Amino acid sequence: MPKLYTSRFSNKELNTGEYTVVGVVRSMPRFPTKYRISGDIRQIAPPGYLWNENDRARFREPYFKHLEKTGYPVIGAIIQEYLNEGKDVVLCCYEDVRKPDEWCHRLVFAEWWYEKTGQKIEELPDPSPNPGEKQRKKEEKKREEQDSGYEQLSFMSDLYRTTYPHYNT
Template sequence: MSELKIATCTYQEFAPEMGTPIRTTAGGVRFPLGYQIGGHARLITPPWELVKANLAADAYEFHYRRQLNEAGPDLIRQELIAIAGAWDLDVPAVLLCFDRLDHPGQWCHRTMFARWWTEVTNEDVPELGARPRPAAPTLFEF
């Protein structure tokens, strides 16, 4: 099987030199991007019902992992290779979503996918985003 490198990031923090941008969100992008999306990874996109359920992280992950297990790593790998291979398999397939992870305790499906993928394939999935937000200037700075 072809080599596939996977990473994760937000739409907002992604830059084209990071790899092939792949949508993993139930909804489309809600703002203009400075790059073109390579494709939509439907097998790892959480369904709207799960997104709207407003569950705690552990309950959400339980349901999301069920979806991932049903698809399995081989089909997911095939889908990602089909998308990234049309672009460039020598760079990571970067799975994108909206949720920023630059504050402790924040989570999203891409972090859950990364954990699951590492557990079932023993392949690391680095997070390319989660850069600290710049501090807002205070009115009293001198």
């Protein structure tokens, strides 16, 4: 039985051709894709007045109200048409939610869908390097250095200390 996922249009996993890719946006990608985009469910795209809302908690309630205007029966029927094609369906927009503190409407839609159906929508695994991983490793290294008492000094600060040992930096 086909599954429903969310993802971003730039996810390289979509290039496999194993998915029915469907936009949930107001504007489809202008960049070329190596996969076919089967359609767009504009009813899931957030309305313009929510575009600049960066607080997920403040976004949620008005977005849910927006979805309710169309309603689960209509949105569910549209999604079911794509699922009937026999492949897993991926609802796509643009944000890379792997970045720290990043979220988007597709994740909030997944919450709404779960409330309506009891079905969880997972984010499609993305094989590209995780942009949040580099930041996480950097913070982890800094914590380890602080815990060990080790301090990474630059060449210039070492040179300055050597040249002017009486100067306390």
